[in-house]
Amino acid sequence: MTLDQLRIFVAVAERGHMTKAAALLGISQSAASAAIRALEQQHGVQLFNRVGRNIELAQTGRRFLPEAKAVLERAAAASNVLEDVSQTVTGSLSIAASQTIASYWLPRRLASFHEAYPAVRLSVTIGNTRQVETHVLDGTADFGLVEGRTESDILRRAKVDIDRLKLVVATSHPEIADIAPGRPDIRELRWIIREGGSGTREVLEDLARREEISLAELQIFLVLPSNEAIRQAVEAGAGATIISELVVAGAIAEGSLRSVPIDLPKRDFAIITHRDRQASLAQMALKAHLSEKAMASA
Known part of the structure; x- marks a missing residue:
């Protein structure tokens, strides 16, 4: 059992769709199917029921999902500890951003962040405010950028710019x-x-x-x-x-x-993060970078 297999399992389980999960993870649908199949064969279980063209969690899959998510969260926490010890900003960041921000506000700022921190890999998912909020809540995005109101009280929100x-x-x-x-x-x-x-x-x-x-x-x-x-x-x-x-x-x-x-x-452009997840050095660096850029352009 590998962390990659667990990530693929969690993504498929939360979306109920193999192709959508594969697209989110940046892999092919066949690679996602192979990872799930290998995980089932290694342990002699069935994690999903295939109903026509649809896919749904089997009873074993429902029991396994919270454990898989817990392992991924512990692995992320362990990675954060190593980053903190070395004080080297590395790793990967998944960002969910609303359309206005992703298309017009964010690209130049990510380019300048990459110049400052070339060892950090960045990926961006685009959706509306409600979709971005969901990505941050379910952990498929490390943090979000929105211009609309958020509803969940377990999200932290910090203004980074103003939109007219x-x-x-x-x-x-x-x-x-x-x-x-x-x-x-x-x-x-x-x-x-x-x-x-x-x-x-x-x-x-x-x-x-x-x-x-x-x-x-x-x-x-x-x-x-x-x-x-x-x-x-x-x-x-x-x-x-x-x-x-x-x-x-x-x-x-x-x-x-x-x-x-x-x-x-006017409305705020805001970063949203999950209250209960520890921020990595890379996340803190990007948040600081976006805030500094906003202050410089004010």
């Missing part, structure tokens, strides 16, 4: 009536928004509450899974959206989008 938001429409979009200065009538707009669980969608939900309007009263024309798709749909004249300035600054400068004056609060 814009209400944007295509340059050719008709003028929008104001209820009051800086308060466009949001019920008159056709909205293009992100999926539930997204921090970007959360901003519109908060605005609707502030205006004492339910989301059902808004003309939600289109729900899309990425910021880029939303930007392109708005540029094509399909409607309006509220989105990070990082996503639309270039389009506004080029003249394909225009910003509608509205009073929107």
Whole structure:
């Protein structure tokens, strides 16, 4: 039994899907299947039931899962002790980041971190805020970066930067009536928004509450899974959206989008970590690096 086999088993068990687990771990589906098969054959057990194309934990697998996770956590703790003793920042870091952060804020910062700490291997998983929170909670990510609110009380949250938001429409979009200065009538707009669980969608939900309007009263024309798709749909004249300035600054400068004056609060970019997991030197170094970069650009 190897640590790699345990990691693969835990990933498959938590996702209930061989291909998704393999993609998360950066291995082929056949390699993941072979590792599970070898683990079962070595010990003469069946860890999963194969039901058609689906896979689910067998009774033995359910009993084994907490033990496998405990071994992986102890192995990570042992690695952290060795790092602390040597004071050498090495190892690997898995980061889960929301789309805005992963696409526009994080890449340059990871590049400069790699220059400072070349022995640390980095991997990034992209999802919405709720998905990032789940990755940190189940241990598939060492820490997360989000712009939306988090729900779990066993996560630590630390601000690393501030994001500015814009209400944007295509340059050719008709003028929008104001209820009051800086308060466009949001019920008159056709909205293009992100999926539930997204921090970007959360901003519109908060605005609707502030205006004492339910989301059902808004003309939600289109729900899309990425910021880029939303930007392109708005540029094509399909409607309006509220989105990070990082996503639309270039389009506004080029003249394909225009910003509608509205009073929107700034939102935090935040690191989230699990309260009960010990941070490695590499994690502490990256957290410090991201915070320092944010202060330098403020």
